[in-house]
Amino acid sequence: MALWRVVAWTVASKESRVRAFPVDLPSAVRYWTVVDDELCVVPVADQWLRFLRFGRSRTELTTRSYASGVAFYFRWCRATGRRWEEAAADMGLFMVWLRYSPSRLGVENPTVVWGPGTKPVRGERRVNGVLAAVRGLLSYAVSVGEAPRSVLGQLYELADSRDLPEEAKGEETGLYYRLRARHRLQEPQAEVDRASDEELVGLFLACRSARDRLVVLLHSRVGLRRGQVAGLRRSDCHLLPDSRALGCDVEGAHVHVRRRANANRAWSKSKRAWVQPLDFLVVQGFDQYVDERLEKLGAGGSDFLLVNLFREPLGAPMSPAAMGELFDRLSKRAKLGRKVGPHMARRAFGSNVVDAGGSWDEVQMLLGQEHPGSVAPYVIPDHSRVREAVERVPSPRELSRRGEG
Numbered sequence: 001m002a003l004w005r006v007v008a009w010t011v012a013s014k015e016s017r018v019r020a021f022p023v024d025l026p027s028a029v030r031y032w033t034v035v036d037d038e039l040c041v042v043p044v045a046d047q048w049l050r051f052l053r054f055g056r057s058r059t060e061l062t063t064r065s066y067a068s069g070v071a072f073y074f075r076w077c078r079a080t081g082r083r084w085e086e087a088a089a090d091m092g093l094f095m096v097w098l099r100y101s102p103s104r105l106g107v108e109n110p111t112v113v114w115g116p117g118t119k120p121v122r123g124e125r126r127v128n129g130v131l132a133a134v135r136g137l138l139s140y141a142v143s144v145g146e147a148p149r150s151v152l153g154q155l156y157e158l159a160d161s162r163d164l165p166e167e168a169k170g171e172e173t174g175l176y177y178r179l180r181a182r183h184r185l186q187e188p189q190a191e192v193d194r195a196s197d198e199e200l201v202g203l204f205l206a207c208r209s210a211r212d213r214l215v216v217l218l219h220s221r222v223g224l225r226r227g228q229v230a231g232l233r234r235s236d237c238h239l240l241p242d243s244r245a246l247g248c249d250v251e252g253a254h255v256h257v258r259r260r261a262n263a264n265r266a267w268s269k270s271k272r273a274w275v276q277p278l279d280f281l282v283v284q285g286f287d288q289y290v291d292e293r294l295e296k297l298g299a300g301g302s303d304f305l306l307v308n309l310f311r312e313p314l315g316a317p318m319s320p321a322a323m324g325e326l327f328d329r330l331s332k333r334a335k336l337g338r339k340v341g342p343h344m345a346r347r348a349f350g351s352n353v354v355d356a357g358g359s360w361d362e363v364q365m366l367l368g369q370e371h372p373g374s375v376a377p378y379v380i381p382d383h384s385r386v387r388e389a390v391e392r393v394p395s396p397r398e399l400s401r402r403g404e405g
Contacts, residue, residue: 069133
């Protein structure tokens with residue numbers, strides 16, 4: 001308990017409240033927990049979040065999001081005098097409080113009128129994210145005997161497969177049952193977009209160093225996530241046509257994408273390791289970056305591929321957050337008119353593979369996706385290709401002429 005007290009007091013605000021809080025372990029692995037008014041961890045929340053981080057191999061960002069969500073729930077329980085183990089029966093009231101409560105701490109202000117009819121302070125997606133975290137916490141609490149089993153019936157309703165669309169049933173042919181969340185807001189349709197080729201060229205030309213150009217290439221022509229890019233080690237990169245001298249039997253230039261616990265908190269979302277081939281443009285980007293790095297740092301330095309070259313601490317690995325900040329700066333410098341992020345570049349890669357004639361199983365392998373169905377959000381075909389597909393469909397008149405002939 002003392003460990004978290006030592007960490008927590010250094011950033012504690014003057015106003016005491018239940019909050020999410022990061023915990024750095026001696027192994028350099030970080031996860032997020034929940035601390036109460038006395039800056040002590042909430043035991044059941046901490047157990048669940050550690051289970052997610054280490055038992056389920058979830059990312060640090062996942063535990064951060066879930067910790068923030070359950071902190072809202074504990075604040076609401078305290079503000080309304082409810083016991084967290086039994087408050088699931090009033091989850092609808094919690095949703096109203098969460099959606100409209102204007103206070104940052106969630107403590108009701110009697111001089112402020114808020115509720116349905118006033119402007120919401122949290123969107124549907126945020127509310128649903130908090131509800132998912134609360135359901136996960138309470139389900140875990142039931143499994144370890146910290147909450148009554150009746151809570152599950154207050155969180156979920158039993159549904160069967162008859163109301164599912166055909167494409168969601170998969171290979172299941174018979175009737176089967178599933179749990180469906182009782183409390184969820186309808187979210188507006190979110191637009192998923194890719195970076196255009198013109199935008200990617202603009203980002204590339206706006207770079208002022210070989211390192212930044214390589215970062216753009218690794219997202220847009222290799223399709224890696226920013227956590228995977230930041231987690232690459234120099235030993236992962238095999239750029240020679242024949243890598244047998246390195247103890248690798250894979251032919252051609254490639255990188256090995258692996259999940260590790262990294263000091264810069266980079267994390268590969270994919271649990272499995274795979275080999276990602278590189279084209280000649282990316283290999284050229286590597287060559288130019290190696291020369292730049294040697295000029296700045298010499299032959300030594302960290303084994304991380306991408307490191308600080310222009311600010312202190314020199315040689316320290318770039319973080320995933322630094323990748324996003326770089327794309328923001330490049331978007332402004334290139335005057336693109338919108339922010340083009342690393343994930344938009346990843347979608348562009350998947351889409352370009354399909355536009356070039358690649359199959360979905362190839363895209364699945366290149367993106368490191370575990371399931372074929374998860375490829376769909378990354379494939380946004382070029383509009384010209386969609387129009388060409390429509391124009392290839394013969395008209396009824398053409399079909400009748402063929403029949404006459």
